[in-house]
Amino acid sequence: MTSPSLPLCEAWFEIEVAGNGLFRITEPHVDALLRANAWLQIGKDRDLLVDTGNGLAAVLPVVQRLRREPTKPLVAFATHSHQDHAGGLYEFDDRWIHAADAAAAAAPGRLLFRDDVGAATRQLITDAGLSLPELLIEALPTREFDPLEFLPHPAYATRKVEEGSPLSLGDRTFEVLHLPGHTHGSAGLWEASTGTLFSGDAVYASDPLIDTTPTSSIPEYLETMRRLRQLLVTVVHPGHDFSFGRELMIDRCDGYIARRSVSGRNARLAAAGQ
Ligand SMILES: [Zn+2]
Ligand SMILES: [Zn+2]
Structure with missing residues (x-):
């Protein structure tokens, strides 16, 4: 098998200014499955990715x-261990991930081919x-990049977080929500005072939500979906696609609950007259 010939991209990452010191960083040349959001939040004493x-x-x-002050402390928080979220985690000094996904981030599996x-x-x-x-890519990030040779870098957590672990940026105060289901260690960041949720792959706007x-x-x-629908969210910054509000999150x-719960399945069967 020879490496497929792909064009070299001009810029691998795309940046969107989301306001209030928030930036969305995406990779437009990867397939939608891998096109995740990296969110950079600038803080007073510390920045958060x-x-x-x-x-x-x-x-x-x-x-x-x-970053306005690149020497300020920076926390890189991975919502879970999948390559499209934790693939670049190894590059950072301060690497946070939920304890239940830490081992997988240290021994990552490749996600580059359909197989x-x-x-x-x-x-x-x-x-x-x-x-x-x-x-699962349509361009090369660098001239040297060989898809057949690519192996994801292991990332060793410097901080294994749990439900309730605090994360302060000085002017912004988040806490970890453990949101298992997509993976056992999927986690979000929640700021109660503003109703801001970074949700990772627990919830995003497009289909499918992956539980396989x-x-x-x-x-x-x-359980995570039942918990999230109670949360007084103002804005969700998800792991994929665009940000949205509470109404769409509840939808x-x-x-998901209607599709996957036993009662939801029974209601569907009853509606179909079976
Ligand atoms: Zn994922
Ligand atoms: Zn993802």
Whole structure:
């Protein structure tokens, strides 16, 4: 097998200014499955990066260019261990992840070819009417990059967080919410005073929400959705796609509960007259 020939991209990362010291960093040349958001929040005493991209190109220089004071402390928080969120975590000095996903971040699996995606998740994507290309990038991040040689970098957590772990930026105060289901160690960051939630892959706007990975759990995901729909959210900054408010979050939670819970399934069967 020879490496596929792909064009060299001009800029691997795309930056969007989201206001109030928040930036959204994305990778437009990866397939939608891997096109995650890395959120940079500038703080008074400390800056915060929520998720770190795929690790196919260095994200640290991009982050440093966006920071007003690049020497200030910076926490890189991975919402979970998947490559599209924790792939660049190794580049940072201060690496936070939930304790239940720390081992997976230290021994990451490659997500670059369709065959790297588990069969159950491929099926979920097909069922949602989407398809996956054989190679999950459409351009090369650097001239030297060889998809066949790529191995994700292990990231060793410097801080293993739990439910309730505090994260202060001086002027912003977040706490960790353990939101298992997508993975056992999926976690979000919640600021109660502003109703701001960084949700990772627990909830985002598009389909499918993925509960089919080797460390997914549908019962845990159902509990997470029941919890999230009670949260007095003003804005959700998700792991994929655009930010949204409480109404859409409740829709997403209710849709998941209706699809995956026993009572939801029974209601569907009754409606279908079976
Ligand atoms: Zn994920
Ligand atoms: Zn993701």
